[in-house]
Amino acid sequence: MNTETLIAGLALEDETDRIYAVEDLGYSGSAKAIMPLMERLAVEPSRKVRETIFAALERIDLPDVRIHMAALLDSDDAFLRNQAVGLLQRQGPAAVLVLLARMNDADPDVRKFVLDAAAGISSTAVDPIFDAALRDTDVNVLIAALEHLGEQRKSRFKSAVEGIFLKATEPMLVCAAFAALLQIGDLASWHFIRQRYPMAASVPDWELGWWIRALGEFATVGELVVFQELLQLHDKNVARDTIIDALERFQGRHGRVQISDQFWALLRELLQENLAPEVKLQLLRVVGGFAEPPAIGDFLAALLAQGDRTMKLGAIEGIKRLDRPDLHASLWEQSRVEPDSEIAEALGDGGEKP
Amino acid sequence: MNKVLIVDDSSLTREFHKHILKAAGFACDTAADGMEALEKATAEKFQVILTDVNMQGMDGYEFTRRLRQNPEYDEVPIVIISTEAKELDKQKGFNAGANLYLVKPTDANRIVESLKLLLGTR
Amino acid sequence: MMTLALKDFATIRDEVYRKLGLYFEDSKVYFIQKRLEKRMETLGVESFADYAFLLRFGDKAGHEMQALANLVTTNETYMFREFEQLQAFADHCLPMVLKPREAANDRKLRIWSAGCSSGEEPYTLAIILKEVMHDFRTWDIKIKATDIDQVRLEMARRAVYDERSVKEIPPEYFDRHITRLPAGYYGIKPETAKLVELEHLNLSDRIAMRAMRQFDFIFCRNVLIYFDDASRKAVVDHFYNALKPGGFIFLGHSESIGRISTAFKLLRVGQHLVYRKELI
Numbered sequence: 001m002n003t004e005t006l007i008a009g010l011a012l013e014d015e016t017d018r019i020y021a022v023e024d025l026g027y028s029g030s031a032k033a034i035m036p037l038m039e040r041l042a043v044e045p046s047r048k049v050r051e052t053i054f055a056a057l058e059r060i061d062l063p064d065v066r067i068h069m070a071a072l073l074d075s076d077d078a079f080l081r082n083q084a085v086g087l088l089q090r091q092g093p094a095a096v097l098v099l100l101a102r103m104n105d106a107d108p109d110v111r112k113f114v115l116d117a118a119a120g121i122s123s124t125a126v127d128p129i130f131d132a133a134l135r136d137t138d139v140n141v142l143i144a145a146l147e148h149l150g151e152q153r154k155s156r157f158k159s160a161v162e163g164i165f166l167k168a169t170e171p172m173l174v175c176a177a178f179a180a181l182l183q184i185g186d187l188a189s190w191h192f193i194r195q196r197y198p199m200a201a202s203v204p205d206w207e208l209g210w211w212i213r214a215l216g217e218f219a220t221v222g223e224l225v226v227f228q229e230l231l232q233l234h235d236k237n238v239a240r241d242t243i244i245d246a247l248e249r250f251q252g253r254h255g256r257v258q259i260s261d262q263f264w265a266l267l268r269e270l271l272q273e274n275l276a277p278e279v280k281l282q283l284l285r286v287v288g289g290f291a292e293p294p295a296i297g298d299f300l301a302a303l304l305a306q307g308d309r310t311m312k313l314g315a316i317e318g319i320k321r322l323d324r325p326d327l328h329a330s331l332w333e334q335s336r337v338e339p340d341s342e343i344a345e346a347l348g349d350g351g352e353k354p
Numbered sequence: 355m356n357k358v359l360i361v362d363d364s365s366l367t368r369e370f371h372k373h374i375l376k377a378a379g380f381a382c383d384t385a386a387d388g389m390e391a392l393e394k395a396t397a398e399k400f401q402v403i404l405t406d407v408n409m410q411g412m413d414g415y416e417f418t419r420r421l422r423q424n425p426e427y428d429e430v431p432i433v434i435i436s437t438e439a440k441e442l443d444k445q446k447g448f449n450a451g452a453n454l455y456l457v458k459p460t461d462a463n464r465i466v467e468s469l470k471l472l473l474g475t476r
Numbered sequence: 477m478m479t480l481a482l483k484d485f486a487t488i489r490d491e492v493y494r495k496l497g498l499y500f501e502d503s504k505v506y507f508i509q510k511r512l513e514k515r516m517e518t519l520g521v522e523s524f525a526d527y528a529f530l531l532r533f534g535d536k537a538g539h540e541m542q543a544l545a546n547l548v549t550t551n552e553t554y555m556f557r558e559f560e561q562l563q564a565f566a567d568h569c570l571p572m573v574l575k576p577r578e579a580a581n582d583r584k585l586r587i588w589s590a591g592c593s594s595g596e597e598p599y600t601l602a603i604i605l606k607e608v609m610h611d612f613r614t615w616d617i618k619i620k621a622t623d624i625d626q627v628r629l630e631m632a633r634r635a636v637y638d639e640r641s642v643k644e645i646p647p648e649y650f651d652r653h654i655t656r657l658p659a660g661y662y663g664i665k666p667e668t669a670k671l672v673e674l675e676h677l678n679l680s681d682r683i684a685m686r687a688m689r690q691f692d693f694i695f696c697r698n699v700l701i702y703f704d705d706a707s708r709k710a711v712v713d714h715f716y717n718a719l720k721p722g723g724f725i726f727l728g729h730s731e732s733i734g735r736i737s738t739a740f741k742l743l744r745v746g747q748h749l750v751y752r753k754e755l756i
Contacts, residue, residue: 016717020686023713027682048716048739055709076442078413086410109438116363116408122533140437140458147366152533172370172459179366206462209373213483239376245481252479252523278505282482289477313506321477342507365487386490389734389742396744411735420742 003028007036018049026056034064041080054083058090066091070098073113074105085113089120096125103129108138115144122152134160143176150180158184162192171206178210182217190218200230200238209242216246221254224263231266240270241279244286251289256323258292268299281314288318297324304334309343316346356473357381357398361391361405361417362435367458371404371435371465378466388412388420395421400430402469407436407443415450422451431472435460478513484524485509491531495541496701497708497727497734500548511547538704545701555596555603555637556644558697561729562600564745565693566608569724573692574609576722584616588691588718590679591699592621595632595672596641599664601695602671603645603653620688622677632674635664680707685714691723698728712736722755 001024009021022040025033034057041053057065065087072084088095095117102114115133118126133145134157146164149157161184165177181189193214197203203211215226227250230243251257259267267287271280284303287296300322303315319327335347358380362368368384375382383400385391387409395403403421407414414434421427434447435456447455453472456465489500500508512527521527535541556562577583585605589598598621605619606612623629642654642662655663677684679699694715700708715725716739725740727733733740733751740751 016689019713019717023682048737051737051739052713055713078407078415078446082408082410082413085408112437113408143366143459144364147364153529170459171462172367175370176366205377206370206373209369239373241482245483248481249479249523252477255477278482278502281506282480285480346510365490386494387735389732389738390493392742393732393749396742396749397747412738416738 003030003032007033010036010040015046015049018044018046019052022049022052022056026052026059029060029062031060031062031064034060034062034068038068047079050079051083054087058087061091063094066095066098069095070102073102073117074107074110081113085117086120088117092121093123093125095121096123096129099126100129100132103132108136108141111136111138111141112144115141115148119144119148119151127154127156130154130157134164139170139173143172146173146176146180150176150183153183155184158186158189161185162189166192166196171204175207175210178207178214182210182213185214185218187218190214193218200226200233209239212238212242212246213249216249217253219250221257224250224257224259228260228263228266231263231270240273240275241282244279244283248282248286248289251286256289256291259290261293264290264293264296277310280310281317284311284314285317285321288321291323297322297327301327301330304331309340312343313346316343320349355379355381356401356475357383358402358404358469359391359395359400360384361386361388361403361409361414363387363406363409367406374462374465375404375469378470380469388414388417391417392420395427396424399426402473403427403430403432404465404469405432405434407434407438407447415446418447418450418452431469433465433468433472435465478516479523479525480509480513481524484528485512487528488512488524488531491528492541492544493732493734495531495538495705496545497732497736498545498549498701499730499732501730504548508548512544515543515547542702542704549698549701553593553596554641554644555600556646557596557600558729559644560746561697561726561748562604564748564750565724565726566604568745569693569750570605570608573722573724583614585618586691587617587619587693588688588695589619589621589672590677590694590696590715592623592628592632592674593625594628594637595621595635595674596637597621597695597697598632598672598674599635599669600645602664602668603649605671606653606668607649617671619672620675620691621672622675622679624676624678626676629674629676632672635669637662637664679703679711679714682710682714685711686717688714688718690720691718692720693723694719694725696725696727698731700727701731709736716740716753719753721753723753725751725753727751 006021006025010018012018025037037053037057041050044050069084069087072080075081088099099114099117103111105111114129118129130145130149133141136142146161161177161180165181168174168177197211219226227243227247230238271283288300290296300315300318303311307315316331319331331347335344338344338347358375360368360371360382363386372382372384383394385394389412405414405417418432431453432451433454433456434452435458437458439457444455454468492498516527521530531540587601589601592598598619601619605617609615621632636657639660653665653668655665657663700711703711712733741754743750743752
């Protein structure tokens with residue numbers, strides 16, 4: 001069917017007929033279809049047809065489409081704006097030029113949408129957009145930039161992020177910088193973080209989660225005791241699952257370290273708390289990653305014998321991490337007689353080194 | 355315990371708000387776009403909703419409109435929290451059925467106080 | 477030691493939901509984590525954080541996402557699979573469609589089992605219709621069952637199954653629709669099987685898909701997760717056009733239409749969420 005007929009089809013009465021016309025225009029890839037599709041978008045009552053128009057424009061994939069989409073970033077219609085952001089995201093590096101041009105817009109909302117579009121484009125081509133955003137005066141643009149560059153692990157912005165972190169006062173901005181440093185920071189960043197917050201008690205409540213994660217990400221072996229201090233803070237709203245996640249990360253970086261008897265006692269107490277099953281399981285796995293005290297191995301072996309299902313699976317995971325060939329061997333023995341297939345499978349894998 | 359559904363495409367924002375609200379005694383669940391939020395809100399009853407506007411797929415206005423079509427959510431407070439500060443945007447929020455429109459970044463205490471006020475719990 | 481942080485697992489979970497429309501139920505979390513760990517070992521990835529990064533920014537063609545889909549889903553098929561969902565269909569959605577038809581004396585029912593494989597699903601639907609529609613003889617019923625795999629379609633045509641495929645059939649329905657065959661096999665009785673019309677169809681074939689119109693129900697369960705983002709969207713868009721207004725689409729119970737399209741209406745039916753095309 002030729003383009004003219006299809007364009008006429010945009011005004012057909014039946015919704016499905018309009019959808020087909022739009023789809024076919026998309027498949028035609030014709031530049032002539034772009035304006036008629038944009039014009040139809042403005043008057044089309046059906047949500048499905050409007051969604052289809054964006055799909056068709058995406059298929060046409062010409063520079064003009066990107067220009068139209070960039071223009072939609074300041075539309076009053078949230079649907080149009082968000083569809084445009086999505087389409088631009090999927091265009092990849094080809095969209096960078098039109099997006100960069102929009103970073104000059106006086107409206108900070110538009111600049112933020114540029115960042116949202118850039119978030120989906122993973123390529124160094126978008127770096128100029130982040131450069132511009134990190135100098136932006138609007139806090140929401142800055143927050144969006146920090147979040148996205150962190151997720152994409154763009155380490156070249158590390159110094160800029162550290163600078164923002166040290167000076168920021170707006171809570172969400174501090175958290176955004178914190179989150180980015182968790183992805184791209186290094187030991188030097190940890191110095192800045194400790195500079196601002198020497199210890200857990202100096203961290204505002206809403207930033208504590210990130211501070212704990214930073215502990216897991218950067219803390220030295222000697223700083224293991226800080227985890228112990230955190231666990232002792234019963235009066236603060238310190239999320240247990242965040243601490244356990246951070247402990248696991250700490251272990252991942254430092255390998256099998258020793259913990260004190262007091263720390264071990266605290267962890268045993270923690271196991272008694274009302275934790276979600278997957279958190280309990282994780283804690284038991286983490287427990288197995290400590291070199292000392294030796295009591296840990298016996299504790300896990302005992303759990304394996306009499307714990308509930310979650311504790312059993314957690315004990316298995318913990319034992320796998322331990323440096324105890326005798327316990328590994330017993331896991332394998334048990335796998336051959338275990339009736340529960342999921343537990344048997346977990347036991348059977350126990351012969352492998354962690 | 356009151357349960358809040360936090361809807362935002364930014365995981366940073368979801369986490370930030372979750373942290374604040376958990377500390378204030380709310381149970382929390384999150385969703386990254388309007389459709390996921392609608393599914394969660396339809397499958398389970400929440401006492402209060404906190405939603406962003408600009409998300410991929412279904413935006414916050416559309417989500418609010420559709421949620422209000424569910425009789426279970428006639429009386430449930432819906433708070434929109436968005437980066438957009440224009441009067442036009444706020445009006446859209448109220449037209450969609452929101453009870454309150456906050457502009458990001460909003461002070462943590464303000465968010466908590468607003469939700470508690472709307473729930474009639476001080 | 478691998479770092480399997482729960483926060484990063486949540487990121488992976490969100491990314492899978494976004495790209496495949498698949499939601500990890502809480503009860504399956506341990507199972508999925510174990511599979512993930514093994515996959516990561518193969519790839520030399522040390523943490524959930526790195527795996528999440530790989531999925532989000534290092535998987536342009538979507539191959540890793542597909543590998544993950546195959547890892548965490550079971551491909552088995554048997555009759556009356558996802559029983560509660562079928563109950564929701566039979567007890568709630570079917571009457572919602574039939575009642576107005578009956579009132580308008582338009583006694584026609586069309587169902588599409590998209591990706592029917594060896595036929596267990598369409599024959600299950602045939603049994604259900606014959607059992608719950610008390611006056612079904614007065615209705616013009618057709619269940620269109622399509623699949624891309626000719627070998628599976630041939631199996632569907634033969635309509636002969638082993639014990640595994642039939643063990644979930646409710647006992648009270650069994651003898652009415654199933655014939656016991658030699659060597660431990662079971663056949664669908666012709667009276668029931670004749671409701672099903674089998675056809676070869678590639679869901680990505682635009683022309684063929686456009687020929688599918690006027691359906692009241694589309695079942696496409698545990699099929700879409702094996703498609704990439706763009707193809708999945710194209711298929712669901714075709715499903716929208718293939719449905720009559722008020723028609724329902726059933727995906728697998730941990731699947732979601734998610735960001736593909738916001739044009740479907742969401743309904744809660746018992747414990748299930750279903751998608752419906754708007755009535756005009």
